[in-house]
Amino acid sequence: MATIYEVSRLAGVSLATVSRVMNNSGRVRPETREKVEAAMRELGYRPNSIAQSLASNRSNSVGVLVPELHGPFFGTMLSNIEAELRAAGKHVIITAGHSDEEKEKDSIEFLASRQCDALILHVYAVSNQYLLGLAEGPLPIVLIGRDIPEMGGRCICLDNEYGGYLAAKAVIELGHRDLAYLAGPLWKSDAKERLAGFQRALGEYGLRFEHKLLVEGNYQEPSGRQGMKRLLQVGLPFSALVCGNDEMAAGAIAVARERGMTIPDELSVVGFDNVFFTRYMHPALSTVNYPNDVMGQMAARCVLRDVYGLVGLDIRNRFEPSMVRRASTMEFRT
Amino acid sequence: MATIYEVSRLAGVSLATVSRVMNNSGRVRPETREKVEAAMRELGYRPNSIAQSLASNRSNSVGVLVPELHGPFFGTMLSNIEAELRAAGKHVIITAGHSDEEKEKDSIEFLASRQCDALILHVYAVSNQYLLGLAEGPLPIVLIGRDIPEMGGRCICLDNEYGGYLAAKAVIELGHRDLAYLAGPLWKSDAKERLAGFQRALGEYGLRFEHKLLVEGNYQEPSGRQGMKRLLQVGLPFSALVCGNDEMAAGAIAVARERGMTIPDELSVVGFDNVFFTRYMHPALSTVNYPNDVMGQMAARCVLRDVYGLVGLDIRNRFEPSMVRRASTMEFRT
DNA sequence: CTGTTAGCGCATTCAA
DNA sequence: TTGAATGCGCTAACAG
Numbered sequence: 001m002a003t004i005y006e007v008s009r010l011a012g013v014s015l016a017t018v019s020r021v022m023n024n025s026g027r028v029r030p031e032t033r034e035k036v037e038a039a040m041r042e043l044g045y046r047p048n049s050i051a052q053s054l055a056s057n058r059s060n061s062v063g064v065l066v067p068e069l070h071g072p073f074f075g076t077m078l079s080n081i082e083a084e085l086r087a088a089g090k091h092v093i094i095t096a097g098h099s100d101e102e103k104e105k106d107s108i109e110f111l112a113s114r115q116c117d118a119l120i121l122h123v124y125a126v127s128n129q130y131l132l133g134l135a136e137g138p139l140p141i142v143l144i145g146r147d148i149p150e151m152g153g154r155c156i157c158l159d160n161e162y163g164g165y166l167a168a169k170a171v172i173e174l175g176h177r178d179l180a181y182l183a184g185p186l187w188k189s190d191a192k193e194r195l196a197g198f199q200r201a202l203g204e205y206g207l208r209f210e211h212k213l214l215v216e217g218n219y220q221e222p223s224g225r226q227g228m229k230r231l232l233q234v235g236l237p238f239s240a241l242v243c244g245n246d247e248m249a250a251g252a253i254a255v256a257r258e259r260g261m262t263i264p265d266e267l268s269v270v271g272f273d274n275v276f277f278t279r280y281m282h283p284a285l286s287t288v289n290y291p292n293d294v295m296g297q298m299a300a301r302c303v304l305r306d307v308y309g310l311v312g313l314d315i316r317n318r319f320e321p322s323m324v325r326r327a328s329t330m331e332f333r334t
Numbered sequence: 335m336a337t338i339y340e341v342s343r344l345a346g347v348s349l350a351t352v353s354r355v356m357n358n359s360g361r362v363r364p365e366t367r368e369k370v371e372a373a374m375r376e377l378g379y380r381p382n383s384i385a386q387s388l389a390s391n392r393s394n395s396v397g398v399l400v401p402e403l404h405g406p407f408f409g410t411m412l413s414n415i416e417a418e419l420r421a422a423g424k425h426v427i428i429t430a431g432h433s434d435e436e437k438e439k440d441s442i443e444f445l446a447s448r449q450c451d452a453l454i455l456h457v458y459a460v461s462n463q464y465l466l467g468l469a470e471g472p473l474p475i476v477l478i479g480r481d482i483p484e485m486g487g488r489c490i491c492l493d494n495e496y497g498g499y500l501a502a503k504a505v506i507e508l509g510h511r512d513l514a515y516l517a518g519p520l521w522k523s524d525a526k527e528r529l530a531g532f533q534r535a536l537g538e539y540g541l542r543f544e545h546k547l548l549v550e551g552n553y554q555e556p557s558g559r560q561g562m563k564r565l566l567q568v569g570l571p572f573s574a575l576v577c578g579n580d581e582m583a584a585g586a587i588a589v590a591r592e593r594g595m596t597i598p599d600e601l602s603v604v605g606f607d608n609v610f611f612t613r614y615m616h617p618a619l620s621t622v623n624y625p626n627d628v629m630g631q632m633a634a635r636c637v638l639r640d641v642y643g644l645v646g647l648d649i650r651n652r653f654e655p656s657m658v659r660r661a662s663t664m665e666f667r668t
Numbered sequence: 669c670t671g672t673t674a675g676c677g678c679a680t681t682c683a684a
Numbered sequence: 685t686t687g688a689a690t691g692c693g694c695t696a697a698c699a700g
Contacts, residue, residue, distance in 0.1 A: 020685095026686090046447045054677080057692070093428075113382075115384045277611040359696090671700080682689085
């Protein structure tokens with residue numbers, strides 16, 4: 001690997017000059033620049049970014065922490081974050097926090113020790129207090145999917161409560177009056193908010209919230225299956241099921257089908273997130289759209305602007321969910 | 335941020351000693367070690383990994399290049415790579431190559447300039463020659479999903495040909511004699527191999543391969559829809575459809591259903607990869623299992639062993655696909 | 669067992 | 685516009 005020193009010798013200039021042409025910093029006479037560039041080409045020179053980082057105290061890499069790397073939800077988010085950052089020449093270091101406080105903190109430490117210039121976090125387990133403390137430190141952070149007002153514009157989030165509201169409203173307006181709810185893990189703020197929105201809709205339409213028809217899952221498909229079984233055991237009738245996310249909806253539908261129910265004729269089902277596979281399901285799942293792709297992009301732009309000083313970036317912080325009507329819901333019929 | 339120098343002063347020892355306790359290198363008297371550790375704790379010291387990398391010429395990070403970050407297939411692969419490497423204290427830098435030669439090379443340059451200790455690559459577009467050239471360079475690489483014999487044990491791959499064979503065999507043994515094939519992009523080696531296996535099975539069972547019932551897609555769901563439409567236009571009957579991957583199978587099934595066909599009664603469908611959503615489909619998709627999770631793990635172990643010198647790791651290079659029979663296939667009936 | 673010393677490859681003053 | 689000098693924080697001989 002050629003170093004800057006060899007380039008400078010071949011070009012007959014000093015280290016500093018080579019550094020200047022690399023970074024377009026300071027004035028360099030065009031002819032000198034040419035000489036240097038020729039030397040770089042001849043040697044196949046590639047700057048050592050580690051050394052650059054050490055000298056400039058800037059690593060050009062941003063750490064990203066999401067709950068999981070697999071699964072339909074975070075993949076698209078990561079994809080957009082990477083694309084946006086990569087286009088700006090920044091590296092992405094990715095870790096998974098597994099919704100566990102210990103692991104989330106561990107990941108953050110991990111990324112921080114790697115001298116990331118900024119962190120993009122989608123975390124569940126760590127407290128707001130912890131995050132605020134972190135935000136006061138020297139390492140800039142941007143949050144996705146979590147709203148902490150004190151953090152100013154450093155949160156990219158969705159109105160989950162309204163999403164839950166929309167989901168309930170969608171089936172209520174189809175005439176359903178007995179709704180069950182298959183919640184995500186209620187210690188997670190988004191799951192709790194979605195449920196709250198659901199309950200608000202019931203209230204607005206004068207429907208009673210039936211506690212027995214609320215079951216808590218963990219956002220995974222198997223818990224959707226389990227939850228559906230529990231709901232059926234309750235013995236109370238319900239003609240519509242609203243789910244905390246799409247994966248649980250998929251599980252619930254599978255169980256309903258095993259029990260001989262047809263969807264949507266005997267049961268309308270609504271998911272949440274609008275992950276890609278909802279279109280492949282049969283019937284295609286009605287769900288609440290979560291624009292996690294552009295939200296990922298916005299988080300990336302946030303660090304591009306705040307940390308790397310890029311200007312003229314279009315950035316939005318708050319997003320509204322929207323209802324996507326497909327085939328898993330239909331009018332209530334007795 | 336406290337530096338090693340401040341720690342050494344507080345502990346009343348030299349830089350070198352602090353370095354030794356950090357890296358467990360060289361003998362250090364227990365009491366000295368204690369003093370140093372106490373000082374580190376008191377200062378909340380975290381080593382600057384950039385500086386470590388520069389000094390040791392080792393970045394403790396491995397670059398990973400996959401075609402896409404989203405989608406069901408690579409997510410689980412990445413997840414396992416990250417987990418395995420992370421457990422060993424290594425960082426993962428992820429980029430996407432988008433099956434484009436330019437972008438793949440670009441990504442590799444990108445990762446190399448970041449001083450990765452090794453690269454794990456799942457690439458389609460770059461040539462074997464290019465990869466062999468790369469492998470001769472100073473940067474160790476491990477390939478997933480691609481077999482280049484000259485690379486020795488540095489390939490983790492699946493017998494795609496056999497997978498295609500199994501898929502065809504599965505429906506043939508159910509009595510189907512008219513099979514259609516919805517291929518992946520045939521310039522990709524895995525797509526080509528899967529098709530070859532399919533054809534071999536036909537031959538072994540004395541069936542003729544009908545060119546008109548071969549359609550090429552691009553591994554994405556919309557191309558599955560398109561492909562299915564094209565197949566139906568051909569006018570030749572077929573009672574079974576074998577697909578190059580699960581996403582295309584999902585698209586094909588959607589179209590079949592729009593045309594009023596019932597699956598599997600009127601058409602048996604087989605996918606490939608066994609991605610997670612095949613279980614959520616209705617009917618659940620019969621498919622060929624691709625153990626990309628453990629394959630990712632094995633690739634990670636490969637670099638752990640070859641680059642970081644870990645020993646005692648269980649590593650397998652070649653994997654066999656297996657048929658997963660679910661509900662989308664059934665016996666042929668006239 | 670511990671301290672001294674010399675870089676790793678580059679950015680960045682300050683002079684010239 | 686350019687060059688010389690200094691240091692980023694740490695590892696790795698080498699010496700003691």
